[in-house]
Structures are given as C-alpha cells and as structure tokens.
Amino acid sequence: MGTLKSLLANSTSVKSGLFKSSLAMGIVACISLNAPGQQAYPHHPLDGLSTAEYWTVHDVLAQSGHLTESTFVGSLLLHEPVKDVVFAWHPGDAIPREADVVLTSEGKTFEARVDINSRKLEFYKEIPGVQAPISEAELNAISEIAIKDPRVLAALKVRGITDLSTVACEPIPLTFRVFPEEEGHRIGYGDCTDQHGAYHAWGRIIEGLYILADFGQQKILKVIDTGALPMPREDINFEEADARARPGTTPLTVSQPQGPAYTISNTGDISWQNWHFRFRLDPRIGTVINQVSYQDGDRLRPVMYEGSLSEMYVPYMEKDAGWSWRSFLDAGEFLYGGLIKPLGADDCPERAEFFTGYAPSSKGQPLRRENLGCLFERVTDNPAWRHFENGNSGRMSRELVLRSAAVLGNYDYLLDWIFQQDGTIRVAVGATGVVETKGVKETHVEDKMGVGPAEPSYGTLVAPNLMAVNHDHYFSFRLDLDVDGAKNSFMVDRMVPQTISTNNRTSIWAVQPSIAKTEKEGMINLDYKRPAMLTFINPSVHGKLGYATGYEIMPAATAVPIVSPDDASQRVGGFSLHQMWVTPYEPEERYAAGTYVSSSPGMQGLPEWTKANRNIEDTDIVAWYTLGFHHIVRLEDWPVMPTLWHDFLIRPSNFFDQNPVLTLPHQP
Amino acid sequence: MGTLKSLLANSTSVKSGLFKSSLAMGIVACISLNAPGQQAYPHHPLDGLSTAEYWTVHDVLAQSGHLTESTFVGSLLLHEPVKDVVFAWHPGDAIPREADVVLTSEGKTFEARVDINSRKLEFYKEIPGVQAPISEAELNAISEIAIKDPRVLAALKVRGITDLSTVACEPIPLTFRVFPEEEGHRIGYGDCTDQHGAYHAWGRIIEGLYILADFGQQKILKVIDTGALPMPREDINFEEADARARPGTTPLTVSQPQGPAYTISNTGDISWQNWHFRFRLDPRIGTVINQVSYQDGDRLRPVMYEGSLSEMYVPYMEKDAGWSWRSFLDAGEFLYGGLIKPLGADDCPERAEFFTGYAPSSKGQPLRRENLGCLFERVTDNPAWRHFENGNSGRMSRELVLRSAAVLGNYDYLLDWIFQQDGTIRVAVGATGVVETKGVKETHVEDKMGVGPAEPSYGTLVAPNLMAVNHDHYFSFRLDLDVDGAKNSFMVDRMVPQTISTNNRTSIWAVQPSIAKTEKEGMINLDYKRPAMLTFINPSVHGKLGYATGYEIMPAATAVPIVSPDDASQRVGGFSLHQMWVTPYEPEERYAAGTYVSSSPGMQGLPEWTKANRNIEDTDIVAWYTLGFHHIVRLEDWPVMPTLWHDFLIRPSNFFDQNPVLTLPHQP
Structure with a gap:
C-alpha cells in the first residue's frame, strides 16, 4: 500500500473483449452473486448485501439522523448470523439479515447495526479510542486541503514544482502510534507525487516533503521538509509496453465446448467434482467461502464453514523519518471501494465466469463492481497420482479456481481458492503490481561488488534516484474448519528425535501426537528443527481403521517476523507472531489485527482475544494461518512485478479411508 | 524405495494411444535425443551415449577381458568432458567422447574409462572398500538363491506359505554399515512378499522374516525370523480402479493446432521464449539440463551450465530390527534400468513430445527406453504480472515443462524443469506412487482420540495389519550456475534485525550482504529466524544501475533433518545437513553423497569434499540445493499417493535491468 491517487477513477472499465468472448462461447459471462436477479435475493443468510439492502441500511441511518454531511462511512458489511442460526435455517425460511456499519464524524467513531428485514436501527454508539477505516471521500478532502496549504506550496516551489495540476498530496492513515497527535485524533501522514510525464504516479515521489493531517478536523497539522531530492525520471509507463x-509463439488454447463442469444453482450453491460451497464478495476481506463440504458416497461431509482472508500486514523496513511509519494493515484500514478490485481480461482465462459485487461508498451507498471474482476450471497437466509397475498407471487432474484480486494502491495480490479433486484446497496468493519506492540521491550503485547502495541496505535502487524499500507481507487467513461437524480438536503431530540402538542406527524421529487443549497450546511457531503436522480432527468421527477424521493445514514457503515483538509496528501486526492460532468460534472475532487498525496500540485481535487462553478442545474452533514473505526487491520487480506465488494447503488427513482420486477418468 | 520385484518386466509397454494421438496432430511424437537418427549422433559433447557408443564401450571392455560371466555392470555413463573442453568445442569439431563404467565381480569393485572415438580402455582399476550400484541381474540372482534356501522355506512354511510361485525374497543393498558382515563384502538385506491375490506385491509383506545375503559370493548369510505376523489382505489393486x-464432468481440452512454440534443432538445441538449452537423459540422475541461456536483446546470456538431480536420500524412521536399516540413496545405489522410467499417457498431456533414452543392462548393453522424458507447453491461466490503475493491465503467461519420472520400486517422483517466460526456472518434484509399508499386528487404532496405533508412533495404519512407516525425502540438486559466464560468487543477503528510534519505531530489519569466500561460508542452514536471499552473482558483469548480475535460488516448502548428525543413516545422507552448499567446479564432484553409496561409512560427497574449505569467490562455482520433506502418511496416501508437489525457484535477481515480461502479448 502506498498512495492512493486515482485508484478508483474509471474503475469499472474492463476490456470490452471480456464479455464478448465469453458470451460467444454460450456461457453466461457475468453472474451477480450479490445482486437481485430473477430470483429473490438474497438466497441465503451468508449472501452479500444486495443493492436494496444497502439502501435500506442507508435509509435507516439517514432517517435516524446519523448520516450528516460530516459523516463518512468507513465500513458497511453483512453482519453474519451466528452459526447456530445458519445451521437451523432452511431454504424457504425467512432469511435473517443484519448489517454492521462503522461511521466517522469529526474524528469520532460510531458503530451501528441495522436489522434489514425490520428496517430497524438496533444500536448506534460511539466507540471511543478507535478510528474507522478511511474512506475515499476523506482522503480526497484532505488532499484538496493539502495541495492548497502555503507550507506545501512553498516546499513544492523550492523543488521547482509550480504546475500543481499533476501533483497529489495524500496523507493516509497510520496503523501504529507514530506521532503524539494521534492520541484521540484521526490522523494521517503522507507525501506528494507529481505525475508529470507519466499517466500514473508510482515512482514519482516528491521525497523529503511529508504532511501530517487531521482527517477529523480536516486540517493540515504539520508540513515537514527534510530537503529536496531529485525527482526520479525513468519511464514508468509500463502499461504502454508493447x-x-x-518469436515462434503459436496459439495454445483451452476450450470447454460443452461448458463448464461446475454448476451454480439458482440460489448460488456451487458444485464441482464432489465439492459443494458458496461464496460472497466482502468489501473488507474479499472472497468469503462458506459451507464447504465434500460428497463422499452417500455422505455430504462438512469440511469448512467459512474461509477467508482476515488481514494483511505489510511493514516497510526503512529507518528514515519519512518512511519508518509505513506499515499497512491493508484489509482493515482502508474502505476505499472495497479490498478487491475488478479483474480484467488478463487476469482470468476467456472461459472464466465473472461475478459482480458491491462495496459501500463513503456515504454508505452501494457501488456496483463487475468482475470482482472469477471462476474457472484449469487443466493442470499433472497426474493426480501415478505409478509405474509393469507399465504405467495414473490419472490426470483438473482443478477449480475461484480468483479475486486485492489492490492496495500500488500492490496487487491475486487471491485464489483452488479446489482439487483429491479433497485438497490450495490457497494461493500471487503478489504483483508496483513495489513501493522512495526517492534517493543515488543514481547508481557504487560499491565494487554492486551488492547495494549501502550496507546494511534498506532497499534496492530500481531506477536512478528511486529505491524500492525492503518490506514484509503477512496474510492472515481465518479458516473456520468444521471437519465432519462443528466440534473439532487441533492435533499437533510433533516429529520428535528419538535415540535408538538397533542395527547400528542411533537416531530416528517418531510422532508425538498431542491435542491442544487451550489457545496457548494452539499457538504454533514454525521451526525447521521442530516440525509438526497440524491437523483439525473430529474426535467423535472415526474412519474405518479408527482414526479421527481430519483436515491438515500444510504450510509451504513462508516467513516469520524477525524484528522485535515490542516494536510499535510489529505490535499492530501482532497476529504474525505465530503462524497458527486456534480460537474457539466467537462470531465477533473476525479480523486478526482487530476491527479497528488505525492508530492502534497494537496486539489487538488474536493477541488480545487469546489472553483468556480459552479451551479449544472438542469444541467449535477456528484456525488462523499466517502466510508471509520477506521482500528484497529485484530489478526484475520494476516497474511492475512478475507475479510471485505463495500458497498453503488445506488437505484431508485420515478424512477419507483411502485415496479419493483412485477412480478419476484418464481424460481429466 | 523398497523391494524391486518386477519393476522392469514389460517396462517398455506404453498405452498405444500415446503415439497415435500425438501423431494425429502432426507432431513428431517421439524424438530420440540419444539415438542416432538421420543426422550423425551424438551432436554435442554433452549428449547421452548412443547405442553404437554403448556397444563400443561394451566391446572394448569385453575385448580387454573385463566382462567375465561373474561381472556385472553397476554403472555406465557418459564421462562429461571438462567445461573448458566443451566451451572450446564448436559444431563441426570432433566430439570428445568417453564413458565411465563401474563393474563388480565377486564382491570387488572396478572402475573403467573408455575413450569411445579411439576405442581405447583408458584405465581399469579396482576401487577397494566401495560397492558398485546394484544391478538387476545381481538382485535376480540372489532372489533365486533366497527362495530356495531351506531356512527361508521353513520360515515360509511356519506362516502357511507353501505356494512359492507368488513369493519373492529380495535382499537389497544397504546404504550404511548396519551389519559387521558388510565390512569388505557386497551385502544385501531384505524381506519377502507374497503377491497371491494381487498383481503386485506392495503391501503384501511377509513381515518378521529377513534375509542377509552376500551379492558377491551369491550366498545367503543369515535368515532372521522374529515371528510371523498376519498377512495384510486389503485390496491393493489400485490400477484396476474404475x-x-x-458427475457433470465436461471436456476441458488444450490444443495447439499450429504445433508447439518451442523448436528442437537437428542437433538437439531447444529454444523457447528466449530460453535456449539442451538436455540428456542420464541413467543415474535422470534429466541433465545443459547450457541454459537466455536471449536478452542482442546478448545470449549464460545462466546455468548444468542442472540435474544429484542424489536422493530417503531414511525411514522405524526402530524395529527389520526396519531400522531402511535408508535409501535412490540415485546412487541402484542401476536397475536407470533412475527414470518410461512415462505413460497419464503423465504428460497429449500434445507433449516424448524422448527416448538408454540405460545400461547388467552386462553393459544398451536398453532402449522410449518415453523417458516429455516436453510440453502449459497454459498457466495466471498473469505474468498485473496491475489495476484506472482499469486493468497485465499479461497472461505460459510455461515450458520438461518432465521425467524417477521410479524407485514403490515410489514415483515426477521431476519437472519448468521454464517461465520471466527468466525463472521452477524445479518441481511430485511425490506419488506407493508408500512403503510394514506388517503389524494391529488391525484397528484403539486409542480414544484415534491419533495413532501407539505413542510415539512410527507410522500410520493404512489397512488392517499394514502400517505405512514415517520417513523423510531429501533431493539434492546440482546446479552449476554460470551467470553471465563461469566465474561467479555466492552472495548471501542476510536480513538482520536493527534497532532504530524514529517515529516511535524501534526495530526493523536491514540487508547485510556478504560474499561467501569459502565452502564453509557457503553452507546455508535455513532458519525462519535468520532469513537470507541466496544469489549467485557475476562480480564482473554489472547492470545499468551497477548491480552485479545474478540468479537467486529461492527455496520454498522444505524440511531439514532432525535426527542426530552422527546417526549412521544420517551420515550417508550427510548432504542434507545443509540446505545449500557451494563448491568450486570440480568435474569429478557430481554426486552429493559420493559415487559409491552402498555400505558407506557416511559423510561422503559434499561433506568430504568441502573439508578442504576451498575458495568459492569469483571462480567457477556449483550450487547444491537440497529440497526435503517429512512424510507422516495419511490414509489418503494409500494404496497409491495423490501427487504431493514441492519446488524451488532459480530466478533472475538483478540479472535483467527491469521486468523481462513487460512486453508479453495479451494472448499468452
């Protein structure tokens, strides 16, 4: 995340070929999971809010006098019914519908809940000491004030910048307590860019000029000028690349002439290769997968009640005063048209089906966003299994991809939920977009070995006068597994070295299984020297050999924080301190860094909730897995970064009695 | 690796549809990279041995009296010319050709080298204290002796087994010094299986009966009977699965009507999307990629001189006397028709091109093996990059896959070299096949939580009386990177916590780069708390901003040994002690656990070579990366395991001056 200028301008434009090509294949190109259509909408208690529902919420708030001119909506989300209500609900029943709204007015933060069916304001209350997510309107307002501030104008003039038509000055929220001014105030900090000569402003930073602003009072508090640096001038118009x-490229085409092999029912149930699930597109956390189950013979077996991203923590690693505050909690701190942004024709294959979603405007009105998600089957060209024994046997595989893209200003993250035929869900994050850059005086690396502009270094010089700053990415996924039912336990199969003395062998490892009884026992720190298999089991359901049925969360490449846990930034990303947390299901515990992540004292969300060290054995539990990576930028990552994928698996472990893909067809 | 019965019977059969379907598309379906064709073969000093060359080697050895009736060939491989010779060679020049042969006769081991062009035996010498890789003929011979041994017959009779037609008793090599009998002898150890009721013997172990044999003397030394256990009877005929x-599956088809987008020249040079490389199919280590370079504008830039698997180490973690010896070095200990086995119609897509290779027979004659490798382009359905900025931009990607499959009796490993358009090579290992099982008395897991048959446990009960044993997999890849030329350095960018005090922030990390000067400095132990970026740079070639050009080896999910480094088994897999080693290029240093891995004292290969702690700075260096994973078996892994993928990246890092895929087309 960096500056946000023009992120949403023309945001609904998509390449015109997108619809045409899909339609030409006879596939419904754009299905609105969240919009009222032929059938009454919503269809299910977990569906996203419809246009009509947004307006109901808006009108109830307006009529109760809570939407004044100075009020901005920071968040407007479906308030999920608790699980028991959803379990008790059946199609045809009245659908419980509520919305949670966070509002801000003159620096104060308010929470409201609206019962949609009864058009009733359930509560409206001030929440002291917290800050609502920032809205587009607030950012635009402060930008307009900043660009007129005489101190800013003077600093720009010193730099020779007098044409203000291409300059944007954008204080953005602070996640941690950087300045004393944040105490009790809605404070932003940021810098200016000059888009002159480009069509976007990434890499056109006016370094050395920083603006402290009060969003609540709509006032510039301080303008700090640490001295001018040269404007980086390298071509950044990557979108104009040929x-x-x-040479030699020939067409490589995937076709599905009989249409997709998944089905989406009239009411939004998706079925594919024994999988069944629903999803909605949430403005804060993107795709929310619900009620994932697997048809195993006669049994429709629950696997996961809900799975979604919960928060993202992206701390930058620069010590300069203009930079050390940059630490983002990208899901929770920005409303800004919703976390996920429309997909384009280069994001999903032509045969994909696209889905429309909604996000609230700064005034709580619905913004219709086409193409927020896409769904397609993929040819893996990989065997689901194979064995060579007097010749070959095996089966090829295919998979189902549900994709969205979170866009946080500069950075783009492809977020994929990939359903495999073998009962595995692969969750993949593809980092791409534009890395965040700082203006520097260096135009060239002078060190003999060319290892960096300085040692130790804080970034990579990607263009003259432009350094991409070292940073981390942490993605917390909230995974409400319900393996064969809601009451589960978390089993840690620790691999433990054991001394033996047979056959001249002296050391092996053995599996020491344990059930985590409390939240503290459920906190897992990955360590190559202390490996473990992490499985969510149903202690009441056993397979034919007696094992409790389970689903394993299998980490892949990841990273853990190496800075001090007491650091003010690290504290707001406190969920990253453990790679796995397990909590008892608590409907209001949804966001790993807490609901309010601006100017936070830190250690909110998971670190706070788990202080109670609650029981997690044989009860309804939720897994929180954090995927991370450190990022030292390469020149290859500039001006836009080749997609770098990370993933983890949610895979059956003694859930089936044997390999569930034995009987796949040879044609995948 | 387990028992080997019938691994190669009918091994050349492939589904008849394989050729037909490819040919119908007008693609040459089967190209023999290693066989003489219309053009004179070999074409290049690094090509595999041709049929004629095998026979030359065979005849030279026979004529010199070294192929007696009691002689078995354990290895017969191309002896690569040293790099300087290859660099100096040009098409049209005479092609230097030599072969290295390992022979065994009456328990003694011999090495020979034959100059093929001059049909000259360069040397033939006994190598004391080592054992040659085991050949099929030796295993067959000892099996025939074992099944007639009265002690074996008595032990079988006690178990009620009198029909010997389905019984196989197969002592196999020992990698570490398990028994005193191994001192100076060629010793095998193993058990018997009874295939009755199945068409293969995996999971039909006659547990409790173990046979110690001397391959050299062709003699059964000991028969150990620790008591009968019930024969597991569960259906294992997975290949007969429907x-x-x-329901609902519709065709999903990839087509490439204009043929593949790669080219293979008359002399075996492969070009695709700026990549250029060659490969051969080696009997010991499988696919060997050579002279990988990237066309960057006018410059054809070297990246990797050679890349291949070097060794596999698979230790089992069972303390019972019948099991604690099981520890495999799968590349080095078996000749057995070559490490890689033919691919079938379920291993590669229809559009793939297949390659023929050769392996030596137990008598040094060429065995022609069709379909040992396949090559195809793959649709990724993933953007090479994307960014949302006033609408979307991005480019879809495709990739090139060169695949082979190592088959070690029970286990199958898909070995993929995947070339990406962005200059990255992804090396992927897909583990599938049949997990190794032990007969046990348990038929059911009795523990209340169903967490295992015993605590601590050594495996998973996958069927009544059948336990899949815990184990590890370690794959050492030898990567002779030559980034912009042969002289490279190994740069470790260590991320180091740093205390700061700006803006209330107290702790960040910074990059502390260092050049590893010696082999000891080049040994890397992965540790989440001490992350580093691992890059091979050319200190003499700098990009436009001054950085030394480089290629990074980026680990992904992996595992490290947790047993004692002094354990006799762990010692033979000593290369796994560090995840990265860097050595100066030394032509004879090819196998991470040493050339001779049977009855080894351990710490051969990398641990031995690097004792000299040689200089690795600004010289021709070789990277050795070990990918590992621990394997606690799931029920889902039985009777054949769904493919589990692991990978790592070899990717440009400041090699290009900017993103090399900016200009890809929208149609990938």
Whole structure:
C-alpha cells in the first residue's frame, strides 16, 4: 500500500473483449452473486448485501439522523448470523439479515447495526479510542486541503514544482502510534507525487516533503521538509509496453465446448467434482467461502464453514523519518471501494465466469463492481497420482479456481481458492503490481561488488534516484474448519528425535501426537528443527481403521517476523507472531489485527482475544494461518512485478479411508 | 524405495494411444535425443551415449577381458568432458567422447574409462572398500538363491506359505554399515512378499522374516525370523480402479493446432521464449539440463551450465530390527534400468513430445527406453504480472515443462524443469506412487482420540495389519550456475534485525550482504529466524544501475533433518545437513553423497569434499540445493499417493535491468 491517487477513477472499465468472448462461447459471462436477479435475493443468510439492502441500511441511518454531511462511512458489511442460526435455517425460511456499519464524524467513531428485514436501527454508539477505516471521500478532502496549504506550496516551489495540476498530496492513515497527535485524533501522514510525464504516479515521489493531517478536523497539522531530492525520471509507463508475441509463439488454447463442469444453482450453491460451497464478495476481506463440504458416497461431509482472508500486514523496513511509519494493515484500514478490485481480461482465462459485487461508498451507498471474482476450471497437466509397475498407471487432474484480486494502491495480490479433486484446497496468493519506492540521491550503485547502495541496505535502487524499500507481507487467513461437524480438536503431530540402538542406527524421529487443549497450546511457531503436522480432527468421527477424521493445514514457503515483538509496528501486526492460532468460534472475532487498525496500540485481535487462553478442545474452533514473505526487491520487480506465488494447503488427513482420486477418468 | 520385484518386466509397454494421438496432430511424437537418427549422433559433447557408443564401450571392455560371466555392470555413463573442453568445442569439431563404467565381480569393485572415438580402455582399476550400484541381474540372482534356501522355506512354511510361485525374497543393498558382515563384502538385506491375490506385491509383506545375503559370493548369510505376523489382505489393486468421470464432468481440452512454440534443432538445441538449452537423459540422475541461456536483446546470456538431480536420500524412521536399516540413496545405489522410467499417457498431456533414452543392462548393453522424458507447453491461466490503475493491465503467461519420472520400486517422483517466460526456472518434484509399508499386528487404532496405533508412533495404519512407516525425502540438486559466464560468487543477503528510534519505531530489519569466500561460508542452514536471499552473482558483469548480475535460488516448502548428525543413516545422507552448499567446479564432484553409496561409512560427497574449505569467490562455482520433506502418511496416501508437489525457484535477481515480461502479448 502506498498512495492512493486515482485508484478508483474509471474503475469499472474492463476490456470490452471480456464479455464478448465469453458470451460467444454460450456461457453466461457475468453472474451477480450479490445482486437481485430473477430470483429473490438474497438466497441465503451468508449472501452479500444486495443493492436494496444497502439502501435500506442507508435509509435507516439517514432517517435516524446519523448520516450528516460530516459523516463518512468507513465500513458497511453483512453482519453474519451466528452459526447456530445458519445451521437451523432452511431454504424457504425467512432469511435473517443484519448489517454492521462503522461511521466517522469529526474524528469520532460510531458503530451501528441495522436489522434489514425490520428496517430497524438496533444500536448506534460511539466507540471511543478507535478510528474507522478511511474512506475515499476523506482522503480526497484532505488532499484538496493539502495541495492548497502555503507550507506545501512553498516546499513544492523550492523543488521547482509550480504546475500543481499533476501533483497529489495524500496523507493516509497510520496503523501504529507514530506521532503524539494521534492520541484521540484521526490522523494521517503522507507525501506528494507529481505525475508529470507519466499517466500514473508510482515512482514519482516528491521525497523529503511529508504532511501530517487531521482527517477529523480536516486540517493540515504539520508540513515537514527534510530537503529536496531529485525527482526520479525513468519511464514508468509500463502499461504502454508493447504486447507482442515472442518469436515462434503459436496459439495454445483451452476450450470447454460443452461448458463448464461446475454448476451454480439458482440460489448460488456451487458444485464441482464432489465439492459443494458458496461464496460472497466482502468489501473488507474479499472472497468469503462458506459451507464447504465434500460428497463422499452417500455422505455430504462438512469440511469448512467459512474461509477467508482476515488481514494483511505489510511493514516497510526503512529507518528514515519519512518512511519508518509505513506499515499497512491493508484489509482493515482502508474502505476505499472495497479490498478487491475488478479483474480484467488478463487476469482470468476467456472461459472464466465473472461475478459482480458491491462495496459501500463513503456515504454508505452501494457501488456496483463487475468482475470482482472469477471462476474457472484449469487443466493442470499433472497426474493426480501415478505409478509405474509393469507399465504405467495414473490419472490426470483438473482443478477449480475461484480468483479475486486485492489492490492496495500500488500492490496487487491475486487471491485464489483452488479446489482439487483429491479433497485438497490450495490457497494461493500471487503478489504483483508496483513495489513501493522512495526517492534517493543515488543514481547508481557504487560499491565494487554492486551488492547495494549501502550496507546494511534498506532497499534496492530500481531506477536512478528511486529505491524500492525492503518490506514484509503477512496474510492472515481465518479458516473456520468444521471437519465432519462443528466440534473439532487441533492435533499437533510433533516429529520428535528419538535415540535408538538397533542395527547400528542411533537416531530416528517418531510422532508425538498431542491435542491442544487451550489457545496457548494452539499457538504454533514454525521451526525447521521442530516440525509438526497440524491437523483439525473430529474426535467423535472415526474412519474405518479408527482414526479421527481430519483436515491438515500444510504450510509451504513462508516467513516469520524477525524484528522485535515490542516494536510499535510489529505490535499492530501482532497476529504474525505465530503462524497458527486456534480460537474457539466467537462470531465477533473476525479480523486478526482487530476491527479497528488505525492508530492502534497494537496486539489487538488474536493477541488480545487469546489472553483468556480459552479451551479449544472438542469444541467449535477456528484456525488462523499466517502466510508471509520477506521482500528484497529485484530489478526484475520494476516497474511492475512478475507475479510471485505463495500458497498453503488445506488437505484431508485420515478424512477419507483411502485415496479419493483412485477412480478419476484418464481424460481429466 | 523398497523391494524391486518386477519393476522392469514389460517396462517398455506404453498405452498405444500415446503415439497415435500425438501423431494425429502432426507432431513428431517421439524424438530420440540419444539415438542416432538421420543426422550423425551424438551432436554435442554433452549428449547421452548412443547405442553404437554403448556397444563400443561394451566391446572394448569385453575385448580387454573385463566382462567375465561373474561381472556385472553397476554403472555406465557418459564421462562429461571438462567445461573448458566443451566451451572450446564448436559444431563441426570432433566430439570428445568417453564413458565411465563401474563393474563388480565377486564382491570387488572396478572402475573403467573408455575413450569411445579411439576405442581405447583408458584405465581399469579396482576401487577397494566401495560397492558398485546394484544391478538387476545381481538382485535376480540372489532372489533365486533366497527362495530356495531351506531356512527361508521353513520360515515360509511356519506362516502357511507353501505356494512359492507368488513369493519373492529380495535382499537389497544397504546404504550404511548396519551389519559387521558388510565390512569388505557386497551385502544385501531384505524381506519377502507374497503377491497371491494381487498383481503386485506392495503391501503384501511377509513381515518378521529377513534375509542377509552376500551379492558377491551369491550366498545367503543369515535368515532372521522374529515371528510371523498376519498377512495384510486389503485390496491393493489400485490400477484396476474404475476410471470414470465424476458427475457433470465436461471436456476441458488444450490444443495447439499450429504445433508447439518451442523448436528442437537437428542437433538437439531447444529454444523457447528466449530460453535456449539442451538436455540428456542420464541413467543415474535422470534429466541433465545443459547450457541454459537466455536471449536478452542482442546478448545470449549464460545462466546455468548444468542442472540435474544429484542424489536422493530417503531414511525411514522405524526402530524395529527389520526396519531400522531402511535408508535409501535412490540415485546412487541402484542401476536397475536407470533412475527414470518410461512415462505413460497419464503423465504428460497429449500434445507433449516424448524422448527416448538408454540405460545400461547388467552386462553393459544398451536398453532402449522410449518415453523417458516429455516436453510440453502449459497454459498457466495466471498473469505474468498485473496491475489495476484506472482499469486493468497485465499479461497472461505460459510455461515450458520438461518432465521425467524417477521410479524407485514403490515410489514415483515426477521431476519437472519448468521454464517461465520471466527468466525463472521452477524445479518441481511430485511425490506419488506407493508408500512403503510394514506388517503389524494391529488391525484397528484403539486409542480414544484415534491419533495413532501407539505413542510415539512410527507410522500410520493404512489397512488392517499394514502400517505405512514415517520417513523423510531429501533431493539434492546440482546446479552449476554460470551467470553471465563461469566465474561467479555466492552472495548471501542476510536480513538482520536493527534497532532504530524514529517515529516511535524501534526495530526493523536491514540487508547485510556478504560474499561467501569459502565452502564453509557457503553452507546455508535455513532458519525462519535468520532469513537470507541466496544469489549467485557475476562480480564482473554489472547492470545499468551497477548491480552485479545474478540468479537467486529461492527455496520454498522444505524440511531439514532432525535426527542426530552422527546417526549412521544420517551420515550417508550427510548432504542434507545443509540446505545449500557451494563448491568450486570440480568435474569429478557430481554426486552429493559420493559415487559409491552402498555400505558407506557416511559423510561422503559434499561433506568430504568441502573439508578442504576451498575458495568459492569469483571462480567457477556449483550450487547444491537440497529440497526435503517429512512424510507422516495419511490414509489418503494409500494404496497409491495423490501427487504431493514441492519446488524451488532459480530466478533472475538483478540479472535483467527491469521486468523481462513487460512486453508479453495479451494472448499468452
């Protein structure tokens, strides 16, 4: 996340070929999971809010006098019914519908809940000491004030910048307590860019000029000028790069002439290869997968009640005063049209089906966003299994991909939920977009070995006068597994070295299983020297050999924080201190860093909730897995970064009695 | 690796549809990279041995009296010319050709080298204290002796087994010094299986009966009977599983009507999307990629001189006397028709091109093996990059996959070299096949939580009386990177916590780069708390901003040994003690656990070579990366395991001056 200028301008434009090509194949190109259509909408208690529902919420708030001119909506989300209500609900029943709204007015924060069916304001209350997510309107307002501030104008003039038509000054929220001014105030900090000569402002930072602003009072508090640096001038118009086939490229085409092999029912149930699930597109956390189950013979077996991203923590690693505050909690701190942004024709294959979603405007009105999600089957060209024994046997595989893209200003993250035929869900994050850059005086690396502009270094010089700053990415996923039912336990199969003395062998490892009884026992720190298999089991359901049925969360490449846990930034990303947390299901515990992540004292969310060290054995539990990576930028990551994928698996472990893909067809 | 019965019987059969379907598309379906064709073969000093060359080697050895009736060939491989010779060679020049042969006769081991062009035996010498890789003929011979041994017959009779037609008793090599009998002898140890009621013997172990044999003397030394256990009877005929589409499955087809977008020249040079490389199919280590370079504008830039698997270490973690010896070095200990086995129609897509290779027979004659490798382009359905900024931009990607499959009796490993358009090579290992099982008395897990048959446990009960034993997999890859030339350095960018005090922030990390000067400095132990970026740079070649050009080896999910480094088994897999080693290029240093891995004292290969702690700075260096994973078996892994993928990246890092895929076409 960096500056936000023009992120949403023309945001609904998509390449015109997108619909045409899909439609030409006879596939409904754009299904609105969240919009009222032929059938009454919503269809299910976990569906996203419809246009009509947004307006009901808006009108109830307006009529109760809570939407004044100075009020901004920071969040407007479906308030999920508790699980028991959802379990008791059946199609045809009245659908419970509520919305949670966070509002801000003159620096104060308010929470409201609206019962949609009865058009009733259930509560409206001030929440002291917290800050609502920032809205587009607030950012625009402060930008307009900043650019007129005489101190800013003077600093720009010193730098020779007098044409203000291409300059944007954008204080953005602070996640941790950087300045004393944050105490009790809605404070932003930021810098200016000059888009002159480009069509976007990434990499056009006016370094050395920083603005402290009060969003609540709509006032510039301080303008700090640490001295001018040269404007980086390298071409950054990457979107104008030629699009040309490399020599010898021939068409490579995937077709599905009989249409997709998944089905989406009239009421939004998705079925594919024994999988069943629903999803909605949430403005804060993107795709929320619900009621994932697997048809195993006659049994429709629950696997996961809900799975979604919960928060993202992206701390930058620069000590300069203009930079050390940069630490983002990208899901919770910005409303800004919703976390996920529309997908384009280069994001999903032509055969994909696209889904429309809604996000609230700064005034709580619905913004319709086409193409917020896409769904497609993928050819893996990989065997689901194989064995060579007097010749070959095996089965090829395919998979189902549900994709969205979180866009936080500069950075883009592809967020994929990939359903495999073998009962595994692969969750993949593809980092791409534009890395965040700082203006520097260096134009060239002078060190003999060319290892960096300085040692130790805080970034990589990606262009003259432009350094991409070292940073981390942490993604917390909230995974409400319900393996064969809601009451589960968390089993840690620790691999423990054991001394033996047979056959001249002296050391092996053995599996020491344990059930985590409390939240503290459920906190897992990954360590190559202390490996463990992490499984969510149903202690009441056993397979044919007696094992409790289970689903394993299998980490892959990841990273853990290496800075001090007491650091003010690290504290707001406190969920990253453990790679796995397990909590008892508590409907209001949804966001790993807490609901309010601006100017936070830190250690909110998971670190706070788990202080109670609650029981997690044989009860309804929720897994929180954090995927991370450190990022030292390469020149190859500039001006836009080749997609770097990370993933983890949610996979059956003694859930089936044997390999569930034995009987796949040879044609995948 | 387990018992080997019938691994190669009918091994050349492939589904007849394989060729037909490819040919119907007008693609040459089967190209023999290693066989003489229309053009004179070999074409290049690094090509595999041709049929004629095998026979030359065979005849030279025979004529010199070294192929007696009691002689078995354990290895017969191309002896690569040293790099300087290859660099100096040009098409049209005479091609230097030599072969290295390992022979065994009456328990003694011999090495020979033959100059093929001059048909000259360069040397033939006994190598004391080592054992040659085991050949099929030796295993067959000892099996025939074992099954007639009265002690074996008595032990079988006690178990009620009198029909010997389905029984196989197969002592196999020992990697570490398990028994005193191994001192100076060629010793095998193993058990018997009874295939009755199945068409293969995996999971039909006659537990409790173990046979110690001397391959050299062709003699059974000991028969150990620790008592009968019930024969597991569960259906294991997985290859007979129905192949049926799941409900709703519709065709999903990839086509490339204009043929592949790669080219293979008459002399075996492969070009695709700026990549250029060659490969051969080696009997010991499988696919060997050579002279990988990238066309960057006018410059054809070297990246990797050679890349291949080097060794596999698979230790089992069982303390019972019949099991604690099981520890495999799967590349080095078996000749057995070559490490890689033919691919079938379920291993590669229809559009793939297949390659023929050769392996030596137990008598040094060429065995022609069709379909040892396949090559195809893959649709990724993933953007090479994307960014949302006033609408979307991005480019879709495709990739090139070169696949082979190592088959070690029970286990199958798909070994993929995946070339990406962005200059990255992804090396992926897909583990599938049949997990190794032990007969046990348990038929059911009795523990209340169903967490295992015993605590601590050594495996998973996958069927009544059948336990899949815990184990590890370690794959050492030898990567002779030559980034912009042969002289490279190994740069470790260590991320180091740093205390700061700006803006209320107290702790960040910074990059502390260092050049590893010696082999000891080049040994890397992965540790989440001490992360580093691992890059091979050319200190003499700098990009436009001054950085030394480089390629990074980026680990992904992996595991490290947790047993004692002094354990006799762990010692033979000593290369796994560090995840990265860097050595100066030394032509004879090819196998991470040493050339001879049977009855080894351990700490051969990398641990031995690096004792000299040689200089690795600004010289021709070789990277050795070990990918590992621990394996606690799931029920889902039985009777054949769904493919579990692990990978790592070899990717440009400041090699290009900017993102090399900016200009890809929108149609990938």
